[in-house]
Amino acid sequence: MQLRSGKHKKTVPFSPDLMQNGEETHLKDELQKEAEFKILERCLQALSAEQKQAVELFYLQEKCYNEIVALTGTDWNKVRSLIQNGRRNLKICMEQTTPGITVRQYE
Secondary structure: OHHHHHHHOOOOOOOHHHOOOOHHHHHHHHHHHHHHHHHHHHHHHHOOHHHHHHHHHHHHOOOOHHHHHHHHOOOHHHHHHHHHHHHHHHHHHHHHHOOOOOOOOOO
8 A cells, every 4th residue: 555655646856966965074073083093192192101001001902900910010009090090191181282172982
């Protein structure tokens, strides 16, 4: 019945100019992410050596606290502190580098 009822519907010619193009917004998002990653890299270099190592191991290499303790020989609480302080310092650095934007939470 649905196929038969379609015969009485009017069709309108398609105009591609009326369609919204998502490519431009997609490209803008990609360029913004790329810029944020470059800023993140610069801010990561600004961290202390211990914070940088702990943050890289935890977030980039996806190591757990216990693995970081084993790799670095640092106390578990110190590793936790280095990661938290490093993350806070990265956020502050990124917000100062690009005022007016909010730093996204990446998981």
